Structure formats: structure tokens, C-alpha cells
Amino acid sequence: MNDINRQFLLAARPSGMVKESDFEYRASPVPEIGDGEVLIRTSHISLDPSMRGQMENRADYVAPLQIGDVMRAGCVGTIVASRNPDFPEGIQVGGTFGMQDYCVSDGRNVPFRVFDADIDPTTALGVLGGTGMTAYFGLLEIGEPKPGDTVVISGAAGATGSVAGQIAKIHGCTVIGMAGSDEKCAWLTDELGFDASINYKTQDIGAELDRLCPNGINIYFDNVGGEILDLCLERIAMNARVVICGGISRYNATGPIPGPKNYFNLVFRRARMEGFIVLDYADRFPEASAVMQRWIDEGKLKQQATVIDGFRELPKALIRLFEGYNTGKLMVKTS
Amino acid sequence: MNDINRQFLLAARPSGMVKESDFEYRASPVPEIGDGEVLIRTSHISLDPSMRGQMENRADYVAPLQIGDVMRAGCVGTIVASRNPDFPEGIQVGGTFGMQDYCVSDGRNVPFRVFDADIDPTTALGVLGGTGMTAYFGLLEIGEPKPGDTVVISGAAGATGSVAGQIAKIHGCTVIGMAGSDEKCAWLTDELGFDASINYKTQDIGAELDRLCPNGINIYFDNVGGEILDLCLERIAMNARVVICGGISRYNATGPIPGPKNYFNLVFRRARMEGFIVLDYADRFPEASAVMQRWIDEGKLKQQATVIDGFRELPKALIRLFEGYNTGKLMVKTS
Known part of the structure; x- marks a missing residue:
């Protein structure tokens, strides 16, 4: 056990792309428990x-961080002392424990x-x-x-998109994933069983969607927003569902961001x-985890984590997330 | 009975605001029935x-009109000959009979x-x-x-908005309507029982919405799109429903139209x-009409029609619609 609690605090509100100087490293004492x-x-x-949004001074679904706060982050860890x-002691737990080695909890958060x-x-933190x-x-x-639906997923090689696509496959859908490199695209089709993939950096997205979705898009699972959202809206099928999960193209933008025309x-x-x-579904996480674990055991749901080693890499790791470094879940192993 | 069938045809696809020269008047023979x-x-x-969109060469939910086609329009009339x-003969019917005196139907359209x-x-064509x-x-x-919901309606003095607002009142909602003149705003509150109104041309819409919707907007019924849609999206309450009914601010636009940022x-x-x-609900129109008729009889649902007299006024009347001339339903009496 370390005798210090390494932490990263919010040092500055980012403007545009998040920078290493937006974080401050601090060595704190290990907290006492009551x-x-x-x-x-x-x-x-x-x-x-979503960390990017929380660094801004904007009340969203969770309160914004204040300068000097420990960066919020999802974690897994082990209980090393218990009252x-x-x-x-000894059990493995997960929660929003923040960018730090040690966290105190009463188990109610x-x-x-x-x-x-x-x-x-990596499974506990990922799938x-x-x-x-x-x-x-x-x-x-x-x-x-519904079986037979055509499902398009952007940010498909990311932690959420890669799982959403596989769940759609399990439900009998035709799944097309968009990702930012040929390697990621190949991973989607060859490893995860997506029906097709589009490299949004090198291919004509609209033309590929036209080719791959001749009957339109029944579900568009959006992790990116921006132009890709518009290209998909243009091609939705009757009674389509556009799931707004994220908008990564927006998060580091500086100027005003156009809406979907x-x-x-x-x-x-x-x-x-x-x-x-x-978080609205938190009371159903155990039920969902049981189903997902079964799919993992049956080989229907595959996972991949990009694990960066070393607590001090955390700021760089977040920047790399926005640069598209990871395939699957990106996480830092603290020691 | 006239011995000619007066018609207005689509003469040109409008660019920007629809013009009288986009229509062509024709005197045709009264059609024979089989x-x-x-x-x-x-x-x-x-x-x-919605007529504006159908004048463009764009496949939407109905096929676009072709140059020379009789303008599509909802009508009521009387059967004057029947096989x-x-x-x-003699019964009153409604349907998409077009901008013409006479129409042949087999009753199946x-x-x-x-x-x-x-x-x-005017009731048959309106409420x-x-x-x-x-x-x-x-x-x-x-x-x-749901009872207690705050409902905001744009284009609230129009044929659809004015009825939607009254139905929301009947369902126990707090209803705020936006309209383009003080007279229309007064009509909404004084005659139709809306809780409040906003003159979008003279008032600070955002500030008024903040004042009138302290707990946010549960339902925004959008007839206009554009900036008002954005102002309402900014103020939606948890689990809000944004009903996209129309986008009148878009229909006569020339340049690209921004989406809701x-x-x-x-x-x-x-x-x-x-x-x-x-039209997807057409098989439920009789059920809805019975309910609406009951509300009319009970004095819960009021109606107003702006009736312009004379068939030849039709093109001008459509332009006036976009200029905000009407309160309630706008129609032309053909003779």
C-alpha cells in the first residue's frame, strides 16, 4: 500500500482540446475512514x-467540477479497510471514485x-x-x-459503441459501425461480427451509408454528433430511433456548434x-450485468480494453481518448 | 352549378416566399364520372x-407535385353526382380534392x-x-x-396550434402560446383559455419562457422550427417531449437552414x-372527430376560421398564410 494518495485535480477549465496543464497532480495523505x-x-x-463536459462550468446532469476538485472518474478497486x-475488506467494488489512489465511501453513493x-x-470497468x-x-x-433492423453506430470502436453494436447483433440486427482507422474497422467486422464498417476519415460516409443501408437506418446510435449525425438523419427509415448517446465531436469544440440541419x-x-x-438505470445495473456476463460466457459478447499503465499517465490518457487512440475501453492501471 | 371547373395549377416551383406567379389559373370542363x-x-x-413543401421537387411523405398539376389542397364539398x-348525392364530404371546383373520387382515396x-x-375543414x-x-x-405539464406551443394562433393548446388545457396542462401579434396573443388567453402567451415579434422569448416556465417545458409543440425551437430545447424539463409538427420558419427560406444547436x-x-x-392516423379520424365534436358541444373547444371569399383569391391566401394573416383556420370559400 502506498502511504500517499496520488490525485489529479482540475487545474483549469479547458478551452478547446483538453490539455495536460488542465490537470494538477497532488500527493495527499491517505484518508481516514469513519x-x-x-x-x-x-x-x-x-x-x-463525458469527463470533458464535467470540466466545464456548466450544470448538466451532474454538477460541474470546481477548480481544485479531484477529477471525477469511474473506477474499480478493492476495499482495503472497512468499518x-x-x-x-477484500471485496472488489466499482463506482465514481475519481482520479486518485484512495477513496472513502459509505457504499451509498x-x-x-x-x-x-x-x-x-477490465471487464468490471468495461463491459x-x-x-x-x-x-x-x-x-x-x-x-x-427489432430483428432485421439496420443499426448504424458511430464511435463504434469505442467502449460504448463496440458493445452496443454487439448487443444489436445479438438481437438479430444488421449492424454497421463507423470508426476512424482501417484497423478499428477490421476489428469491428472480423472480431466483433459487425456486418460492415465505415472508416469515416477516409471513406465517403454518405455513399457508404447509401450502399450499406438500402432500406434506410432503423436505429442510429450516435456517439459523435456533428456532420455524421446529419448524414444519418438524412437516411433514417420510417419510425427510426436516433439514440443520442454522446457527441464527441462537440466536446472539444471552441466556436458555436451547428445543430443537425x-x-x-x-x-x-x-x-x-x-x-x-x-445513471437513471442504476437500479437495473445488476440485472443488466447478469445478462451481459451470460453473453460473455457464451462467447456472444467480446471485449477489448486499451490499458495504459501508470497513474501519472491519466491526463495524457484522456487526451488520447479524444485523439482516437483506443480500441474498446480505455483505462489506466494505477500501479 | 358552374359549367366550368376552375383550377389552380402549379406553374413554377417557388424560390423563397411563394408568389402568385407560381400558380396558373385554368378553366377546365367539369369532369365526367365513371x-x-x-x-x-x-x-x-x-x-x-405543408402546401409549400409539396410545391418543391422533393419526395417527402407525399409525392411532390409536378408542374401543371392541380395544386393539392384539403377541401370540403358536396357530392353533386354519384354512381x-x-x-x-347531397352528402357532405372532405378530402384532398385540390384547388378546383370539382373533383372526381371513388371514395377510396x-x-x-x-x-x-x-x-x-368551416368546422369540417378546421377542428x-x-x-x-x-x-x-x-x-x-x-x-x-399529463395533468400539470407545462406545454409551450409555437404558431399557437394557427389552425393546428390553437386546437393543440385547447386540447392540452382539457388535459389539465398549463399552456403557453406564441403568436405574432398582440391581438392573436389576447385571443389565445382571453378566448381560448391559454394560461399565457408570448408575442414572439415584440417580446424577449427566452426571458418570457424563463418567467412562465419556472420548472421547464414538459411538452414543446413546434410548428415553426428555427430559433424558437432552440430557445425551447434550452428550457426543456426532464423527460420532455418535443413534438415536431411543422417548421414554418423553414418553408420559404432560401439559404441553408441551421439545425437546432x-x-x-x-x-x-x-x-x-x-x-x-x-395521415398515419387516418383510420382513427372518426374516433377523434367524435371526441372533438363532444368538446365543441361542451364549450371546451373553440374554433375560429379566417374565411377568404372567392376561388380566385387562393394564391394570395396561401401567401397571406405565411405572412401570419389568419387567426385560426385559414380557408377560401369557393363561391
């Missing part, structure tokens, strides 16, 4: 696009989750973690896939565009 | 924003509707017609109003934006 509390030693810290009989000891932490849950509830609850196609196609926040 | 057909003499012709035993003889044609049905199904099926609030507010086409 009655009913546990001390968690984090082993893996998740990097997620709470419900959560004994949402989501606080207990994982079996035999679950690999069974926040991004996996986002894929599960976003696709199934908002997308409502083709939104009016929602009328002509009797379609809907809907957003969601995965 | 076996199973009826001849309808139109008494009232509806002017609707179809299901639809005898959708929507072909029979109205009781004692229903005023019980296409715009009334649009208000009914758009608000109830897509908006899903605040669409991403659908995520933060777990909200949806959804379009619909009223």
Missing part, C-alpha cells in the same frame, strides 16, 4: 468522453457496485461498467431493436431522436 | 403550410371523409379537418400530456424529439 465507511484502493480508472459490515472477485477489473451499461440501456431501452426528417420519417443518461 | 365514382363540388378549400351507392350535413363546413386531427394526434400520441439537451434532460404525419 464509522460505516470503507477505504477503497483503486486499481483501474476509466477515461470517458461497514456490509462491505468487508450511486453507482456503488460490488463485483465478484473473479471478474477481471460491466459504465460504458457497457450505457450501451445496454441506450440500445435496448431507447433504440428498441436534417432534424426535420424526423417528421417525414415519423421518427424520434432521444437522449438518456445511464 | 361507374363507382362521385363528383364533388368543393365549397371550402384549406390553406396549409357509387355508398356515397349518394385517403382521407375521404363523410361529414353530417349539419356540420358547418374536425386535417389541422384539427394534426393537433389531436400530435399532442396526445406524440406529446403524451441545443439538440444535445435531449441527453441532459432525458428527452425526446419526435415527428409525425397525421
